[in-house]
Amino acid sequence: MSLAPGNALKADEGLLTPPSPDTLKETGLSLGELSGLILKFLYTRGSMLGLDLSRGICLPFKIIEEGLAFLKSDKCLDVVGGDLIGRVSYKFQLTDLGRTRAQETMKVCGYVGPAPVPLAEYVKQTYKQAVTNLPIDQDALRESFAHLVVSEDLFLAVGPAILSGKSIFIYGPPGTGKTSIASSIGDFMNKKGGDIFVPYAFTFEGNIITIYDPAIHVLAADPVEETPKNEQDAAIRRLLNANAYDPRWVRIRRPVVITGGELSLAMLEPRYSPETNYYQGPLHVKANGGIFLVDDFGRQLCSPKELLNRWIVPLESRVDFLNLASGQKFMVPFEQLTIFSTNMDPKGLVDDAFLRRMRHKLEIGAPKRDIYEKIFKSYCKKQKMEFCPEAVDYLFEQFYNRGRTVRASDCRDLLETVSSICRFRSIPVHLTRELMVEAAKSFIGEFV
Numbered sequence: 001m002s003l004a005p006g007n008a009l010k011a012d013e014g015l016l017t018p019p020s021p022d023t024l025k026e027t028g029l030s031l032g033e034l035s036g037l038i039l040k041f042l043y044t045r046g047s048m049l050g051l052d053l054s055r056g057i058c059l060p061f062k063i064i065e066e067g068l069a070f071l072k073s074d075k076c077l078d079v080v081g082g083d084l085i086g087r088v089s090y091k092f093q094l095t096d097l098g099r100t101r102a103q104e105t106m107k108v109c110g111y112v113g114p115a116p117v118p119l120a121e122y123v124k125q126t127y128k129q130a131v132t133n134l135p136i137d138q139d140a141l142r143e144s145f146a147h148l149v150v151s152e153d154l155f156l157a158v159g160p161a162i163l164s165g166k167s168i169f170i171y172g173p174p175g176t177g178k179t180s181i182a183s184s185i186g187d188f189m190n191k192k193g194g195d196i197f198v199p200y201a202f203t204f205e206g207n208i209i210t211i212y213d214p215a216i217h218v219l220a221a222d223p224v225e226e227t228p229k230n231e232q233d234a235a236i237r238r239l240l241n242a243n244a245y246d247p248r249w250v251r252i253r254r255p256v257v258i259t260g261g262e263l264s265l266a267m268l269e270p271r272y273s274p275e276t277n278y279y280q281g282p283l284h285v286k287a288n289g290g291i292f293l294v295d296d297f298g299r300q301l302c303s304p305k306e307l308l309n310r311w312i313v314p315l316e317s318r319v320d321f322l323n324l325a326s327g328q329k330f331m332v333p334f335e336q337l338t339i340f341s342t343n344m345d346p347k348g349l350v351d352d353a354f355l356r357r358m359r360h361k362l363e364i365g366a367p368k369r370d371i372y373e374k375i376f377k378s379y380c381k382k383q384k385m386e387f388c389p390e391a392v393d394y395l396f397e398q399f400y401n402r403g404r405t406v407r408a409s410d411c412r413d414l415l416e417t418v419s420s421i422c423r424f425r426s427i428p429v430h431l432t433r434e435l436m437v438e439a440a441k442s443f444i445g446e447f448v
Contacts, residue, residue: 017245028118034067043102047093058114058247110276114200122202129196132165144188166359175407186256193254195220208278255290264301297342366406391436
């Protein structure tokens with residue numbers, strides 16, 4: 001299968017929706033695969049209406065009906081009731097033979113859910129909505145950074161980095177705001193980058209790999225052109241294939257996946273469950289179309305060299321090779337904005353070959369005093385305190401001018417400590433030099 005990037009999805013473009021299939025052939029499923037899914041639904045949930053089967057399998061009833069007719073002729077199910085509005089309202093249940101077949105099917109693969117899409121369709125849709133060359137609105141980007149105090153030079157460097165869709169390497173001392181900047185990029189992508197579609201699952205050589213993850217993917221609005229009267233009306237229209245997108249796909253905001261020291265090489269491969277005999281897609285695949293942030297790079301469960309060797313080809317070619325438990329390999333798009341953030345010395349972490357693949361390198365240094373005071377004032381406002389210049393003077397006299405790195409995060413941590421002291425003493429939350437001395441003694445101690 002050939003993988004080639006396509007056009008990026010524009011933020012306001014609503015024409016790249018996966019079309020709803022009209023026939024079983026257009027679903028990419030065989031009659032046997034559809035019938036097996038019906039058997040598993042009826043086995044795990046008992047008797048069901050035709051409409052409910054369509055809702056569960058996420059295919060129009062006219063397609064589901066082919067599998068029902070086949071199973072009925074094969075004496076695997078019976079019709080046990082129904083209304084006068086048509087076969088969609090018939091109630092179906094398994095026969096003894098059907099239950100035996102269902103048990104056999106469950107042993108092969110225990111997946112019970114929306115019908116998977118073919119891998120080729122997943123690849124095609126992913127490239128249609130790639131992050132590469134995504135239009136950037138400067139005002140919208142500034143809005144996502146409004147809660148931060150950043151220099152104009154840094155802001156002007158971030159914009160092109162996002163627009164390129166290439167990898168970003170953010171480095172600098174601890175507490176300088178690297179994670180906050182990366183998270184703000186994610187916030188922009190999630191809220192202003194336009195919606196995309198991900199499948200509940202895709203299939204490759206009979207293997208099912210799930211993609212949609214409600215813990216990661218944030219649902220977007222239903223793109224049906226005409227507003228349905230209610231949720232049930234919308235569901236029925238989708239299932240009856242009335243001017244709708246393929247319900248096997250979920251419309252989401254561009255995803256933001258953040259991982260830190262817990263990342264291991266195993267998390268970059270499909271996770272196989274021997275109990276159910278299907279796979280869960282890896283984190284970076286779930287991030288396709290959005291952002292994958294590796295925070296605290298260099299502190300993962302695998303060495304930096306191992307992680308970079310694993311990703312050196314994907315970062316260059318924008319495709320990745322995944323391994324199944326059977327030893328089979330297949331290609332998927334590597335179409336996300338990948339961000340590495342570290343407070344360790346880059347020269348001790350990576351070699352020149354890797355740095356060459358990092359298209360954008362952003363050094364976040366210690367803030368100068370004027371920037372530090374702006375950050376300090378913003379946190380005073382959040383804590384509902386009056387700004388106290390003497391408190392800042394004390395911090396520079398006692399710590400920063402004596403060797404402690406100026407950290408933007410100190411503003412938050414110290415002021416939260418001051419707030420805690422005030423609340424413990426049942427006095428109004430306020431800031432003085434004396435309270436800052438006490439907070440610094442608790443937070444910084446003798447460490448500089």
